[in-house]
Amino acid sequence: MTRITVKVDGSSFTDEVEPRTLLVHYLREQLGKTGTVVGCDTSNCGSCTVHLDGRSVKSCSLFAVQADGHEVTTIEGLAANGQLHPMQQAFHENHALQCGYCTPGMIMQSLDLIADNPDPSEDDVRLGLEGNLCRCTGYQNIVKAVRAAAAAGGAQ
Amino acid sequence: MTTTEARPTAEVGNPRRRKEDARLVTGRTRWTDNIVLPGMLHLAMVRSPFAHARITAIDTEAARAATGVIAVLTGADIADEQGALPNAWAIVPEQKAPVHPSMAVDHVAFAGEIVAMVVARNAAEANDAADLIDVDYEELPPVLDLRQAATDSSLAHPDLGTNVSAVWSFDSASAGTGGDVEAAITAARDGGILIEKEIRQQRLIPAFMEPRSIVVDPTPEQMTVWSSTQVPHFVKIFIALVLGIPESKIRVIAPDVGGGFGGKLQFTPEEVLTVIAARRTGKPCKYSESRSESLMAAHHGRDQWQKLTLAATNDGDVTGLKVELIADMGAYLGLVTSAIPLLGAFMYNGIYKFPSYHLKCTNVFTNKTWTDAYRGAGRPEATFAIERLMDELAAKVGADALAIRERNWIKHEEFPFATVAGLKYDSGNYEAATAKARELFRYDELRAEQLKRRESGDPVQLGIGVSTYTEMCGLAPSRWLGSMGYVGGGWEHASIRMLPTGKVEVITGTSPHGQGHETAWSQIVADRLGVGFDDIEVLHGDTQVAPRGLDTYGSRSLAVGGMAVLAAADRVIEKAKPIAAQLLEANVDDLEFSGGRYGVRGTESGMTMAELAFAVFQGHKLDGSAEGCLDADATLDPEDFSFPHGTHLCAVEVDTETGATSIRSYVSVDDVGVVVNPMIVEGQVHGGLAQGIAQALFEEAVHDESGTLVSGSFVEYLVPSSADLPSFTTARTETPSTTNQLGVKGVGEAGTIASTPAVVNAIVDAVRHLGVSDVPMPCTPYRVWKALQEGAQS
Numbered sequence: 021m022t023r024i025t026v027k028v029d030g031s032s033f034t035d036e037v038e039p040r041t042l043l044v045h046y047l048r049e050q051l052g053k054t055g056t057v058v059g060c061d062t063s064n065c066g067s068c069t070v071h072l073d074g075r076s077v078k079s080c081s082l083f084a085v086q087a088d089g090h091e092v093t094t095i096e097g098l099a100a101n102g103q104l105h106p107m108q109q110a111f112h113e114n115h116a117l118q119c120g121y122c123t124p125g126m127i128m129q130s131l132d133l134i135a136d137n138p139d140p141s142e143d144d145v146r147l148g149l150e151g152n153l154c155r156c157t158g159y160q161n162i163v164k165a166v167r168a169a170a171a172a173g174g175a176q
Numbered sequence: 177m178t179t180t181e182a183r184p185t186a187e188v189g190n191p192r193r194r195k196e197d198a199r200l201v202t203g204r205t206r207w208t209d210n211i212v213l214p215g216m217l218h219l220a221m222v223r224s225p226f227a228h229a230r231i232t233a234i235d236t237e238a239a240r241a242a243t244g245v246i247a248v249l250t251g252a253d254i255a256d257e258q259g260a261l262p263n264a265w266a267i268v269p270e271q272k273a274p275v276h277p278s279m280a281v282d283h284v285a286f287a288g289e290i291v292a293m294v295v296a297r298n299a300a301e302a303n304d305a306a307d308l309i310d311v312d313y314e315e316l317p318p319v320l321d322l323r324q325a326a327t328d329s330s331l332a333h334p335d336l337g338t339n340v341s342a343v344w345s346f347d348s349a350s351a352g353t354g355g356d357v358e359a360a361i362t363a364a365r366d367g368g369i370l371i372e373k374e375i376r377q378q379r380l381i382p383a384f385m386e387p388r389s390i391v392v393d394p395t396p397e398q399m400t401v402w403s404s405t406q407v408p409h410f411v412k413i414f415i416a417l418v419l420g421i422p423e424s425k426i427r428v429i430a431p432d433v434g435g436g437f438g439g440k441l442q443f444t445p446e447e448v449l450t451v452i453a454a455r456r457t458g459k460p461c462k463y464s465e466s467r468s469e470s471l472m473a474a475h476h477g478r479d480q481w482q483k484l485t486l487a488a489t490n491d492g493d494v495t496g497l498k499v500e501l502i503a504d505m506g507a508y509l510g511l512v513t514s515a516i517p518l519l520g521a522f523m524y525n526g527i528y529k530f531p532s533y534h535l536k537c538t539n540v541f542t543n544k545t546w547t548d549a550y551r552g553a554g555r556p557e558a559t560f561a562i563e564r565l566m567d568e569l570a571a572k573v574g575a576d577a578l579a580i581r582e583r584n585w586i587k588h589e590e591f592p593f594a595t596v597a598g599l600k601y602d603s604g605n606y607e608a609a610t611a612k613a614r615e616l617f618r619y620d621e622l623r624a625e626q627l628k629r630r631e632s633g634d635p636v637q638l639g640i641g642v643s644t645y646t647e648m649c650g651l652a653p654s655r656w657l658g659s660m661g662y663v664g665g666g667w668e669h670a671s672i673r674m675l676p677t678g679k680v681e682v683i684t685g686t687s688p689h690g691q692g693h694e695t696a697w698s699q700i701v702a703d704r705l706g707v708g709f710d711d712i713e714v715l716h717g718d719t720q721v722a723p724r725g726l727d728t729y730g731s732r733s734l735a736v737g738g739m740a741v742l743a744a745a746d747r748v749i750e751k752a753k754p755i756a757a758q759l760l761e762a763n764v765d766d767l768e769f770s771g772g773r774y775g776v777r778g779t780e781s782g783m784t785m786a787e788l789a790f791a792v793f794q795g796h797k798l799d800g801s802a803e804g805c806l807d808a809d810a811t812l813d814p815e816d817f818s819f820p821h822g823t824h825l826c827a828v829e830v831d832t833e834t835g836a837t838s839i840r841s842y843v844s845v846d847d848v849g850v851v852v853n854p855m856i857v858e859g860q861v862h863g864g865l866a867q868g869i870a871q872a873l874f875e876e877a878v879h880d881e882s883g884t885l886v887s888g889s890f891v892e893y894l895v896p897s898s899a900d901l902p903s904f905t906t907a908r909t910e911t912p913s914t915t916n917q918l919g920v921k922g923v924g925e926a927g928t929i930a931s932t933p934a935v936v937n938a939i940v941d942a943v944r945h946l947g948v949s950d951v952p953m954p955c956t957p958y959r960v961w962k963a964l965q966e967g968a969q970s
Contacts, residue, residue, distance in 0.1 A: 038300070054210035055203015057434075059385050060467035064890035067385060095203035108201040112193055115855045118863060119690030120200030121385040121434030127201065142903065150899040153890065155385045155435050156690050157859060158866030158927075159898040 024088035028053065029097030037084045043077075044068040046084035047094060055096040055124050059153070066152030069125035070094045076132035078125075078151070095124035107131055110169035111162070118156035126152050126162060134170040142167070187699040187709060188918070191855035194695045195714075196688075199432070206431035208389035208404045209464045216391070217246055219453055219463035220302035221446070222292040222309050223473065224284040227318035227543040227883020228332065231282050231291060231311060238308040239294055244301030246457055248309070250292045251281035254452055259418040262443060263509035266661045267518055267539070271342040274333040274541070276508040278445035278452075284313070285332060285507035286545050287884050288472035290445055295453045295461065318543040318883035322481055322504040325540040332507060332541040341505055341539040342514055346521055346597065348533045354596040355532040357487070360496030364487035368495070371486040371568050377557045378953050379479035379504070379877040381471055381887075382550045383895050386434020388474060389464040390447050392454035399454070401428045403447055406436040407727040408687055410511070410664075412719045414443040415451055430717040433689035437867065438549030439474055440689065441729045442510050446473075471893055472885050476877055477550020479504040480517065480557050486565045487532075492573040492580045496532035499524050499561065503539050506546035513548045514539050518660065519648070519730075520554030522597040526562040527606055527646045527821060528584040533596040543883050549729060551867055551928045555647045563643045563933035564950075571944060577642040577937070578610060578619070585644065592914065599648065601819045602914045605847065606644060609909045613823040613845040616905055622827055622841075630945055638840070639828045639942025643934035646821035649922030650735030650915070654813050667813040668732070669724035670740040672701065672748050674806040676793035678786030680705065680712045682744075685725015686737035687717045691924065692856045693733060697741050699852050700918070704745035705785055706772015724811065731820075731922030734852065739916045740812035747808035752788050754802035759783060759791055818913040820921040822846035824930040828938035832946065835961025837873065837939055843905045844930065849913040849921030857923050861906050864927020870896050871928075872935035876954050894954075943967065 021036040028051055035050055047053040047070070056079060059067030068079040071093040079092075098105035104112065107127050117123040126149065133140060133148035140148065145163045154162060199205055236248040251258075261276040279290045292309050296302035319325050319332040325339040332339050348354030364370040391402040399421055405411055408428040416423035433440065446463050454461040465473070485498040503517040517537045525533055552559075570580040586593045588605040595601060613619075619640070626638040651657075654665035673681040682701050686693055694714040702709045715721050728737075749769050756774035757764040766777045775782030783791070789806055791797060798804045827840040844861060851857050874894040878886045887893040894900075912919025932953070939955050940948060947967025951960055 040300075048210075052212075053203075054207070055205060057205075057207060057209070057386070059387070060890045062467070062889045062891050065385065065467070095201075099202050104201065111201050112197040115194065115859050117197060117200055118692070118859060119385065119433065119435040120196070120205065121207070123200050124203050146898040146901075150897045153385065153895050153897060155383060155437070155867075155895060156863045158862035158864075158904070159901055160862045160903050161859060163898065163903070 022085050024085055026087045027091040029094055039083065039085055041084045042080050043082040043084050043087050044079035047079060053094050053096055056094045057121060057124065059121065064153065066129060067122050067125040069128040069152065071128060076129050095127060106172055107169045110165040114161045114165035114168055116157060116161040116165035122152060122154045126154060130166045130169065133166065138170055140167065140170055187702040188852050190699065190853065192695055192699055192709065192853055194692050195698065196692060196694050207386060207434060208391055208402045208431055211391045211402055213391065213393055213460035216460040216462055217295050217297065217457055218299040218302045219450060219461055220294045220299070220306040221290045221469065222306050222311065223469065224280065224287055224289045224291050226284060226313050226315055227287045228316040229284050229313035230316060231280060231284065232314050233312040234292060235310040236292065239305040242301070242305040242308055244297035245294060245305045246297070247295040248292065251277060251279040254279060255281050257452060258448060261445065261448070262414055262418065263511065263513060264663045265512045265515040267344050267514050268342045271514060272336060272338065273341060273509045274336050278448040286543050288545055290449065293449055293453065295457055320542055320544065320879060320883050322479065322502050322540055322542055325542050326502050326538055332543045339541045341509065341541060344518060344537045346535045348596045351598055353598045357496040357498045357532040357534040360487040360532045361485055361498065364495060368490055369488040369569065369572050371565060371572065373484045373565065373568065375482045375484065375561055375564065376952055377478045377480040377482065377560065380477045380550055380871055380875050381877050381893055382437045382439025382474065382477055383471065383893065384435035384437055384439050387465045387467055387470045388440065388444065388446060390450040391460065391462045392450045393460045394454040394458060399426050399451065401426065401451065402431055403428060404433045404440060405430050406433065406440040406687055406689055406729055408717055408719055409685065409725045409727050411443055411447060418448060419451060427720045430687050436689045437551040438477065438553055438729060441549045442475055468889050471888050473545060475510050475548040476506065476545050477547055478557060479547050482561055484561055484565060486569060488569055492569055492575055492583055494528060494530035494584050496530060497524060499535040501537050503537060504544065504547060505539050505541050506544045507541060508546040510546050510548040513546055515662065516547065516549060516554045518554060520558035522599050522648060523555050523558040524562055525596050526559060527586060527644055529586050529593065530584060530596060544879060551864065552925045553730065555925065556868065556929045556932055559645045559929050560933045563645065564937065567642065567937045567940065568949065578614065581642065581644050600816060601646065602816065603911045604646065604819060604821045605909060605911045606821060609821065609845045609847050610644065610823040612907055612909060613825050613843050616845070616907055617825040617841065617843040619825065635831065635833050637830050637832055637942040639830060639938040639940065641826040641828065641934040641936065641938025641941060643824040643930045643937065645930040646819050647925060647929050648817040649731040649820055650814050650818045651730030651732040652814065653816060665726065666736065667811050668726055668737040668740040669809065669811045670737065670744040671809045672744045672807060674748060674785065674789040676790050678711060678789060680707050682712055682714045682741060683722045684714060684716045684737055684741060685722055685727070686733040687725065687727040688733065689728065691728065691733060692853065696734065696852045696856060697738060700738055700741055701745050704742060705748060707785055731924040734920050735818050735916055735922045736812060736814050738852070738920065739918065740810050742917055743810035743812050744808050747810055748806050751808055752785065752806050755792060755798065756783055756788055758799055758802065759797055814915065816915040818849060818915050818921040820846065820848040820923065820926050822926060822930060824934040826934040826938045828935065828942055830939060830942040830960060832943065832964055835957035835964065837955060837957065837960060839902045839935065841905065842902055844927065845907045845909060846923065846926050847909045847911050848923040848926060850910060850919040851908065852920065858906055860923045861927045862904060864925060865904055865931045866896060866901055868928040868931030869901065869935055872932045872953055872955060874900065874954050
């Protein structure tokens with residue numbers, strides 16, 4: 021077991037973890053952050069995407085010990101004071117989700133994308149979300165939502 | 177029928193944003209894998225690496241001794257307890273099927289079949305111990321090719337004595353629905369057009385994003401089962417039937433479910449085994465599959481070989497179609513495996529009115545993962561066949577692909593139309609949908625550009641693909657299901673509870689997993705009862721809350737379940753009438769219901785539904801002549817299927833030097849009848865298109881010569897990403913269905929059914945002048961390039 025201290029969604033946690041524990045399992049099982057989900061075992065689907073020190077990572081491709089001393093933001097850390105984050109609002113307004121399983125990862129990756137490129141074209145969004153699979157929407161409304169959030173200055 | 181854009185009411189037709197989103201965009205979700213119960217144990221499965229083998233020994237000693245392990249169970253350990261998994265549809269009385277154990281006892285019939293399980297304190301310990309289990313196998317020759325399977329040269333289940341499960345035929349002459357197809361073929365051979373074609377519908381994997389997960393809490397009073405399923409009501413009944421637990425002691429909950437597409441329309445080995453583990457240990461148990469397990473062991477879809485013969489006159493009038501198909505069941509029959517080709521069998525005539533039709537379907541077993549419903553279930557296979565044939569016919573006649581279709585399709589004034597396959601199409605307007613698609617697509621301009629590129633020998637050629645489809649939706653009239661050999665019914669149930677504070681609970685037997693029923697059902701009830709959209713709560717997916725229901729699949733939810741909701745609302749209004757009369761001291765004949773209020777005709781006097789609900793709650797002023805309750809139930813069995821349709825046009829650029837294809841534009845005009853929520857409908861179309869395009873271009877479940885699934889992860893099984901797909905132009909025409917009160921049809925599968933042939937037709941159209949008349953799916957760059965090389969040689 022290894023002791024780690026991680027700040028997750030604004031709160032600090034110190035825990036003993038097995039060295040082999042993936043960050044996503046630490047988040048879900050030890051911290052109860054079940055908003056972040058697991059969709060594959062090959063880092064292809066992006067469902068588990070979170071932010072590590074403000075940049076998107078697939079939390080299945082990191083060990084929990086690698087997050088020691090770092091700051092993690094999950095989908096559960098976005099809405100504040102009962103208000104949806106502009107990106108969450110844009111997904112809702114544009115019907116960018118159906119079953120919603122990929123949505124947390126998709127939203128976290130979208131935020132990373134518009135942080136890099138505040139005015140992405142359709143192609144920019146399509147390429148920027150290439151690592152996040154959705155089986156329901158055909159992506160069209162996701163692209164629309166990301167561009168709408170970008171236009172509304174949703175990067176912050 | 178005429179096309180109409182009428183919007184009779186306020187909520188129905190409104191693109192309401194979804195109620196479901198609040199929890200889904202914030203991560204406050206209820207996936208089964210999120211559930212943690214005190215003392216909960218975790219399961220890991222050991223699966224056969226061989227497609228076909230005998231189990232000669234299993235050594236579990238090391239696993240049993242491993243840390244955290246509570247139990248290790250093999251097929252032999254639970255042989256007397258596990259029963260057999262059901263198949264619910266005997267398409268012929270003499271249908272053959274091997275016994276389908278949840279855990280193999282001595283024979284494994286596909287790679288991925290469960291041979292042992294570990295129950296441990298946590299998932300990591302369960303997985304570690306599973307690795308310690310040593311299984312000895314004696315390999316047997318696997319049956320992997322469906323055509324070879326049909327010859328019985330080698331058997332997938334030696335004990336069964338044959339690979340053939342069933343042979344089912346339809347003939348229009350003997351059914352009295354049309355003429356003799358052989359006569360049509362002879363006539364075409366003598367002096368018409370005869371097109372013979374073989375099509376391989378490749379094997380696909382539904383690949384819902386949420387892997388399946390099950391949690392079972394076994395208390396003496398009740399076995400509570402959470403499962404990521406489309407069909408909680410089925411799961412409840414089958415747990416009772418298979419494991420002998422009284423149905424009254426089982427509660428099945430489908431909490432948030434992350435997609436299904438037919439892939440979660442199943443009663444699974446994993447469900448049975450998790451119940452067994454919980455029952456044996458007396459502790460809550462959880463099993464969550466990995467993606468690799470899901471791709472290997474959750475049922476697959478499609479996988480047919482078709483031999484098609486189309487007869488036509490030289491002018492392009494179709495005179496008959498003969499279909500011989502072999503469908504791969506895989507290793508076992510699941511819930512409705514054997515009926516999937518049947519659901520297509522009635523649709524090979526598509527939107528056309530040709531006079532003769534014959535189909536012979538042979539269902540065979542192989543040593544692969546068993547197949548079952550996948551979005552469209554039989555209808556994509558049929559639609560692909562007829563729409564590819566219509567393009568080939570157009571090419572033979574030298575006519576435009578749309579013109580040849582129009583020549584053969586059912587005209588809008590001919591509905592209702594009795595088809596050669598024996599169905600009655602309720603309504604449609606193929607002319608209107610096609611005209612709209614043609615305009616949005618700029619069909620004539622693209623044809624002109626295509627010609628130009630052909631003439632200039634441009635290395636990048638342009639192809640235009642047409643798909644005019646229809647499908648049978650709204651599964652299904654119970655009488656029809658019974659006549660076809662299905663053990664269940666096709667009705668749906670709804671309840672409405674009028675709460676004292678004016679709020680309304682709607683309980684539906686449908687079980688949504690992304691379709692937005694909470695929103696759409698609220699819209700229906702808001703209009704009917706005249707209550708606010710936000711005052712309505714829709715409850716579903718829990719057999720204790722919604723005890724009656726037949727769940728969500730086959731584009732049935734709105735046309736059957738939504739109509740049950742409407743019928744329940746009408747009963748509430750009916751029940752409220754005598755109560756309103758008492759309270760308003762009026763004659764029932766003087767009451768009228770409008771805008772959520774019973775008013776006394778010609779006066780200002782009246783009561784809203786909320787006021788009535790509160791008065792009923794108090795009961796103070798009721799005289800006992802009418803039951804003091806507004807709540808109502810309704811069970812609705814659909815009168816008939818509904819038949820959505822549409823015209824899809826796809827432009828594809830093909831690089832003739834590399835075989836690379838790129839969809840330049842895609843227009844879909846769908847007519848799904850009256851629309852409750854156009855935003856949700858558009859979303860369903862988008863997702864459907866993506867899955868149909870994925871079959872055309874990307875996806876295939878590939879096995880190697882030993883029967884191992886090569887495409888066993890998302891590295892190889894190519895679910896398209898955002899970068900692989902274009903934006904779509906979608907539009908609608910609206911021809912109300914005549915088989916239900918609201919005139920709705922169903923949209924869940926339409927996009928998937930229509931888009932695959934549109935894309936492949938476009939690819940072939942781009943390179944037909946280079947000698948190509950077909951490209952097998954998925955049309956990868958290599959396959960397109962190869963077809964071009966072969967075309968150049970011929």
